[in-house]
Every structure is written in structure tokens, then in C-alpha cells.
Amino acid sequence: MRFSDKRVIVTGAANGLGAAIARQFAAEGSIVAIADIDEKGAAATAAAIVEVGGRATAYRLDVTDPQGWDDLVRSLSKNCGGIDILVNNAAIASGLVRIEDRTPQDWDRSMAINAKGPFLGTRAVLPVFRANGGGTIVNVSSVAGLGQSQIMDPAYACSKAALTMLTHITAAQHAAEGVRCNSVHPGPVDSKLARSAYAQPSAFDKRISRVPAGRLAQVFEVVNAVLYLASDDSSYITGAGLPVDGGALVQ
Numbered sequence: 001m002r003f004s005d006k007r008v009i010v011t012g013a014a015n016g017l018g019a020a021i022a023r024q025f026a027a028e029g030s031i032v033a034i035a036d037i038d039e040k041g042a043a044a045t046a047a048a049i050v051e052v053g054g055r056a057t058a059y060r061l062d063v064t065d066p067q068g069w070d071d072l073v074r075s076l077s078k079n080c081g082g083i084d085i086l087v088n089n090a091a092i093a094s095g096l097v098r099i100e101d102r103t104p105q106d107w108d109r110s111m112a113i114n115a116k117g118p119f120l121g122t123r124a125v126l127p128v129f130r131a132n133g134g135g136t137i138v139n140v141s142s143v144a145g146l147g148q149s150q151i152m153d154p155a156y157a158c159s160k161a162a163l164t165m166l167t168h169i170t171a172a173q174h175a176a177e178g179v180r181c182n183s184v185h186p187g188p189v190d191s192k193l194a195r196s197a198y199a200q201p202s203a204f205d206k207r208i209s210r211v212p213a214g215r216l217a218q219v220f221e222v223v224n225a226v227l228y229l230a231s232d233d234s235s236y237i238t239g240a241g242l243p244v245d246g247g248a249l250v251q
């Protein structure tokens with residue numbers, strides 16, 4: 001198995017893509033920490049994994065809380081002897097509005113969860129990675145972090161753009177320590193988040209018209225990309241951003 005006994009943190013794993021990523025890591029042999037602010041959802045994801053013979057534990061984590069990260073890393077180091085992989089997946093998406101309609105509070109919240117959260121996670125795991133001789137980080141970003149600017153919410157897109165640069169900096173500054181860091185950039189995924197964002201048929205059609213493949217991504221297609229970048233199959237790839245977008249960014 002690709003991830004036999006690998007110790008993995010997946011943030012935002014109570015729901016959606018994060019839960020699917022966590023399930024796949026567990027199916028491939030990992031010991032998974034389901035870290036989410038949604039305690040009930042995290043417990044349900046962990047229970048579903050354990051029920052089918054996998055290994056997972058739920059942790060309450062607000063990714064914006066530095067102390068929460070320190071506690072999580074300390075507890076995993078104690079219980080599992082270390083951490084091998086961090087997937088920074090937790091994020092919030094805000095509806096598309098013009099810059100002048102986006103409040104400063106919305107901006108701060110998006111930046112805190114989507115950009116500062118992955119920064120705090122990276123900062124917390126690096127000493128453990130160093131002590132273990134290396135580790136891998138996958139940041140779940142978005143096409144919004146790279147382009148399609150005409151149809152993106154300013155707060156969400158700028159938070160994901162910050163995550164792109166965090167990926168580059170982590171990769172460049174820590175490669176010599178055996179740390180790899182890459183990002184995945186999904187276009188719209190067949191998920192609760194996308195279904196509510198594009199609930200109106202006209203909004204859905206408009207969004208899909210910007211995707212050459214003409215359809216939403218399926219969750220497994222994003223999961224496969226995350227696990228590829230977390231695995232040794234991508235051992236010489238670091239600092240890369242992998243679009244999973246049906247061609248949206250090359251339109």
C-alpha cells in the first residue's frame with residue numbers, strides 16, 4: 001500500500017473533499033487525523049473509516065488557532081511518534097461579489113481560514129518533519145488561486161493566491177530538509193459547496209461554460225491528485241501547482 005503506516009493530518013476532513021481524502025488515505029494504509037472545527041462531522045468521518053477497518057481519530061481544530069495546532073502536533077507526536085503528511089484542505093468559500101460589496105470582515109475571515117490556517121499548520125509540522133528526516137505537505141487551493149479572475153470572489157481568490165505563494169516558499173526553503181510541498185487547484189467540484197454556489201441553473205451554466213471539459217470534477221478526481229502529490233510517486237516534484245480543472249486555466 002502506498003501509505004502504509006504513514007501518519008497523516010487532513011484539515012477540514014469532517015465534510016466534502018477533506019472527508020474523501022481522509023477515507024482514501026486510510027484505505028491505502030495511513031493513520032489519519034481528522035482535524036476540523038466541526039467536531040460532530042469529524043467524529044462521523046473517523047467512525048466511518050474505523051467501521052471499514054481503517055485507522056482514524058477525530059480532533060477538534062480551528063485552523064486559525066496557533067495553540068490548537070501546537071496541541072494537535074504534540075498529541076500526534078506522543079500518540080503516533082510523528083507526522084509524515086499534512087493536507088491543508090480546510091477553507092471557506094464566499095459567494096461571488098464585487099470588491100466594493102465585500103466587507104473587510106469577510107476579507108479577514110477568508111484570509112484567516114484559507115491562508116493563515118495553512119501557514120500555521122506548516123509552521124507547526126516543520127519541526128516534526130525535520131526531526132523525522134522529511135515530510136510532505138499538500139495544499140488544497142483552487143483555480144481561483146491561479147486565474148479565472150473575472151468570475152472569482154476577491155477574498156476567496158486572494159486567499160488561495162496567498163496559498164500558492166506559501167506553497168512555493170515552503171518548497172524552496174525546506175527542500176534540503178526532505179520536505180516537499182505542492183498544491184492542487186480544483187475547478188468546480190461536484191460537491192455541496194459547488195451545488196449551493198451554483199444552485200440557480202443560469203449560474204451553473206455560466207460556470208460550466210468556463211470549463212472546457214464541460215462538466216464538474218468528480219470528488220475522486222481531486223482525491224487522486226492530492227494522494228499522488230502526497231506519495232513517493234511524485235518524489236522529485238515540489239513547489240508545483242497541479243490544476244484539476246478540466247482545462248479551465250488554459251482557455
Ligand SMILES: NC(=O)c1ccc[n+]([C@@H]2O[C@H](COP(=O)([O-])OP(=O)(O)OC[C@H]3O[C@@H](n4cnc5c(N)ncnc54)[C@H](O)[C@@H]3O)[C@@H](O)[C@H]2O)c1
Binds near residue numbers: 016090
Ligand atoms: N468544492 C469545490 O467546488 C472546490 C473547488 C475548488 C477548490 N475547493 C477547495 O477544496 C477544499 C475543500 O472544499 P469542500 O468543497 O470540501 O468544502 P466543505 O465546505 O464541504 O468542507 C470544508 C471543511 O472545512 C472545515 N472548516 C471550515 N473552517 C474551519 C476552521 N476554521 N478550522 C477547521 N476546519 C474548518 C469545515 O467544517 C468543513 O468540514 C477547500 O480548500 C476548497 O477551497 C473546493
